[in-house]
Amino acid sequence: MPSFRRLYDTLRQHVSNVGKWWPAESDFEIVVGAILTQNTNWPLVERSLTNLRAEGLLDPQALLDIDVGHLGTLIRPSGYFRQKSQYLKAVSRWFIDTHSVAAMLDDDALRSSLLTVRGVGEETADDIMLYVYHRPMFIYDTYARRLLRVTGFGDFTSYAKARKALDAQLHAEDFTVAELAEFHGLIVEAGKLANRSGGWSQLTKPIDRRRRIP
């Protein structure tokens, strides 16, 4: 029977250390990145973040004040720019209203609150839960579900199904939040590695640690 602890240990052995994994200069920057990265590559997100930073827009009030059309042009590199510019407006409003009191909300209440925001679905909510509010979450994104399938946890067609079926055997309390944050990073890096090399079998061999994965 597969276990999350064993999977985590295996990934740590076979995938380069991903460190903090979600580097950002502020909590709000993580929120913005979580929206922009939806169904898109991170390098493209960085271009958009650079554009936003250059105009001082990694700030919720500034994003709320900016013209939505102009915002769209700045985040164009990361795709779905018309939708995501609206999403960023919505999440800015939420951040201004809720960030300062988020610490008083329990995990379920905070997650529910995030899910009311237009553009924040289950994965984005959990990204923010984990990386901004340091709540113990496992991210059941595409890479994770693919890996969970090939490692025998089961085949899940949606985020919600995977979460419902597997959270009980995750035993989140046995992991530190830092470990869970690293866990997600390791899974994504492993997924990219698998894509590049044409299969998850790469994970059965130790990596060459002389070469850092970019």
Add this chain to the structure above:
DNA sequence: GGCCAGGTGTAAA
């Protein structure tokens, strides 16, 4: 040139 990337909202089965 086609496929895909750290999803989400909406409408129709």
Add this chain to the structure above:
DNA sequence: TTTACACATGGC
């Protein structure tokens, strides 16, 4: 409740 589709750019 679940599935199908639109949304968009850029890398390989």
